[in-house]
Amino acid sequence: MTTTLSRPGVLPAVPVRPLVFAGTVTVCVALPWIVGAYQISLAASALVLGTLAMSTQLLVGVTGLPAFGQAAYFGVGAYTAALLANAGVTAGPVHLVAAASTGAAAALATAPIVLRTRATTFMMVTFAVQSLTATLASKWKPVTNGDDGLHTPAVRPWPGGPALTVNGFTYLYVLAAVLLLGLLMAVLLRSRLGLVLRGNADHEQRMAALGHRVTGELTLGYVAAGAFAGAGGALLIAVNRYVSPADMGFEVAAVTLLAAAIGAGSMTGAVVGAALVVFARDYLGGSTEHGPAFLGILFLLVAYGRPLVKRLRS
């Protein structure tokens, strides 16, 4: 999974990737002036899912842990931002910091459970964590308002700034936040921790034999992934002004894994994957009422396509 990232020697001499990246960012910034309000709201949803996909990719593609439960920390962050907004704190950056903190705290609290397992069992346990957290959100009515969810006032891009009620402005705020988070992720991946996490994906026993405290390092990675997921939750509140247990449900967890798989180990790939998922589910499937079937087909295409692509590359 990490082969595409761990082969620095095959980069072309012409800086194709930075150019493509710069072009994509330009198009993304100009998008509100190109497409309509509905498309722009879909694009904002794709960015939110993209943040969650980056968090998942940090575990799935980088660390080699098949995480199914990042939606839980996403939900923790979203409820944090919603409760803050309803308490009168509507500044988006405050939401981001607070939601990232609670997401990280929730990840730290659950890490002792999930990191005792690997591989398929890791997936099972993270799935259980996601599901039980969503159940908690639906049962803890005094705080979460149960299945009815929480409606919130509009988020402001800075304290005292204008309320983000127009889709285009909300989208630009979310885009700025996602670019910042992507930058942080890029720094993290190039840090010592990023390298250590990759090492664990390749050969955990050897890392342990080299004297690495593997569990501690994986805990750090897991907490970082929780923080990114939590920040994504804060962005969900900016876009939807609403959160319910469904926002951290099975489908969100499943499509996040799909987005990460489409990304094949790369962070930008995960965000592109999230955009593809939203396109297939809401744009193609939205008008037919068969969104789940479109998603299911996408799941199969990606699952069978990935080994093919891998074989073609090697």
Next chain:
Amino acid sequence: MDQLTTYAVTSLDGVAFGLLLFTVGAGLALIFGVMDIMNLAHGTLYLVGAYVAATLSGGGLLALGVALAVGLAVGAGGGAALSFVLRPLGREGSHLDEALVTLGIAFIAADGMTAAFGAAPMQTHVPTALEGSISLGIHAYPVYRLVFIGVAALVAVLLHVAVRRSTPGKMLRATISDPDMAAASGIDTGRVRTAALAVGGALAVGAGVLGAPLLGPGPGVDNTVLVLSLIVVVVGGAGSIPGTLLAALLVGQVQTIGVVTAPALAPFALFGAMLIVLVLRGRTTAVVAGRPA
């Protein structure tokens, strides 16, 4: 006193629900054991069984028998088909791709079933012979649930004996603990795998047919069953039938008594159970797939 009997009845419901989860969970553990995959379409198999029951059964015992036979056939076929759809991914297929395939199947099947049976939960009718309630001391209890408890307990005993004592059971355990060694000693591991997948699928769909009056078919039921049965597998440790049974009964009690007395605490109880078991068992790469009891 009155409250105590209410708890006792709820607890009996918990036993019935626990045995339902055991049947589904044992199938999941079996598939996990031989293929090292998490079958995310396992709840879908239960849901198929429940819809089969809702459509075919009702009225006589014969109809229930037909529904069960159809369900078992569908489940065995579905389970065996799993090995074929996973084959293109290669023997060393990544967990991610395997999960995506079963997820894709689950999504498409859920969409199809909602289209065919509607978005509202369906009612399942109990055969007339098993209708009504029987008096247990001072409280009446539905006959069907008692019969279900009996049948599921019998399934548990038969499974345990089959895995421990029978030749196919021994071949299964050999295949799970060391596939290469098992193949070298003359066991057709491919056939054992397919058979185990068929049994695993049949257990899930069979549980759906018989369990439909307890947990009826409707959108979302597949996820509920999937999550609870995989908690059963994690807590019980795949490979041990008694362990799976104990875990299922525990989850059954948490889901009935726990949800009645402290609904917000029930998720914590399941978290706690997983934490305790995983800490006690020590770190393992794949629960105890290599150590079948």
